[in-house]
Amino acid sequence: MNAWLAPSVIVVCQSLTSLLSNATTEGPLDGILRAWGLILRGYTPNLSIEITRECPLRCPGCYAYGDGHLGGGITLRQVADLQGDALVDGVLGLVRAHKALHVSLVGGEPLVRFRELDRILPQLAADGVHTQLVTSAVRPIPVAWARLRRLQVVVSIDGLQPEHDARRAPATYDRILRHIEGHAITVHCTVTRQQVQRDGYLEEFVRQWSARDSVRRIWFSLYTPQIGERSAERLTAADRALVLDTLRGLRTRFPKLDLPLPALAGYERPPASPETCIFARTTTCYSADLTREITPCQFGGEPDCAECGCLASAGLAAVGRHRLPGGIPVERVFAASMGVGAVARRLRRRPRGGAIPDPLLPPAAAEPATD
Ligand code: SF4
Numbered sequence: 001m002n003a004w005l006a007p008s009v010i011v012v013c014q015s016l017t018s019l020l021s022n023a024t025t026e027g028p029l030d031g032i033l034r035a036w037g038l039i040l041r042g043y044t045p046n047l048s049i050e051i052t053r054e055c056p057l058r059c060p061g062c063y064a065y066g067d068g069h070l071g072g073g074i075t076l077r078q079v080a081d082l083q084g085d086a087l088v089d090g091v092l093g094l095v096r097a098h099k100a101l102h103v104s105l106v107g108g109e110p111l112v113r114f115r116e117l118d119r120i121l122p123q124l125a126a127d128g129v130h131t132q133l134v135t136s137a138v139r140p141i142p143v144a145w146a147r148l149r150r151l152q153v154v155v156s157i158d159g160l161q162p163e164h165d166a167r168r169a170p171a172t173y174d175r176i177l178r179h180i181e182g183h184a185i186t187v188h189c190t191v192t193r194q195q196v197q198r199d200g201y202l203e204e205f206v207r208q209w210s211a212r213d214s215v216r217r218i219w220f221s222l223y224t225p226q227i228g229e230r231s232a233e234r235l236t237a238a239d240r241a242l243v244l245d246t247l248r249g250l251r252t253r254f255p256k257l258d259l260p261l262p263a264l265a266g267y268e269r270p271p272a273s274p275e276t277c278i279f280a281r282t283t284t285c286y287s288a289d290l291t292r293e294i295t296p297c298q299f300g301g302e303p304d305c306a307e308c309g310c311l312a313s314a315g316l317a318a319v320g321r322h323r324l325p326g327g328i329p330v331e332r333v334f335a336a337s338m339g340v341g342a343v344a345r346r347l348r349r350r351p352r353g354g355a356i357p358d359p360l361l362p363p364a365a366a367e368p369a370t371d
């Protein structure tokens, strides 16, 4: 394994099985093989679930509440929202039906449903599923969750205090600092144009959060616009280049900054389209009614892949371009595996002899076999 491939495999493993998550008990190869096995059988190893439509924040540039997020005609605020047993059973049922190895629970604000999460998270941990909870930390994060295996709590912190508090109140710095006590969180910062107006801004951010005991690692994503979007958040090409250059320098000085070189390379050259985005093709995203799929990826709508800033997508894009011995790019092997998986999935659509219908398929597809 050469020096480039070693981190690449780490990224594959982390993205396909744990999405750059907490330390796992399984080895990297085991994770990759399990994910690959699922792909060959027509499943997607990653699941992303908007477990509630509610959120007390009103962040500028929030894609989840965008008009086009769910394809138009309905927004996240209008979809049905489950609670209590229906939500607990619904989420666990989806995870089991998809045989997911990794689940991202997002929102809205997931902590709005902390009572249900208090039942869902331990069960996912017991089932061996790697779970990532993405939150604003607007309310206390139960300390008991810090002891759950395979759970990664990711707190969105978008810039230094003045900019963050202006964008993300009531999930202010003061609240976050109180609410993450007793945890080892991942700080996740989405870089927007507002953060590149001053030299040293990102370094100050990394330095501040690196110094906190309650922070295990720091991630950066870049703001991903929709096609044709004109917003104050959208980075220019020069902004992107500057941010990537800055992060390249910071990653060697701040160990908590978790940014593998392949991911940086992926940011420089994102997938050309959702069809060629390995992350999008290995992740199924559901909205708050647990039935509506978000396409073509977690951003929904018409994301501008040329300016994608998704960390997982960037890492997997770089891995996909890596050439195996013999010169075959990994993405070609992946495409072939997806093809095999598509056949396997089609075969499940036509069960013989009254086989159990695939729970992933809509009722209309569960037609009787004709042969
Ligand atoms: S916390 Fe998340 S879901 Fe809520 S408004 Fe902000 S970006 Fe949107």
Ligand code: SF4
Pocket: 224, 270, 271, 273, 274, 277, 279, 280, 296, 297, 298, 299, 303, 304, 305, 308, 309, 310, 313
């Ligand atoms: S916006 Fe990013 S994550 Fe979404 S499909 Fe395009 S490249 Fe993939």
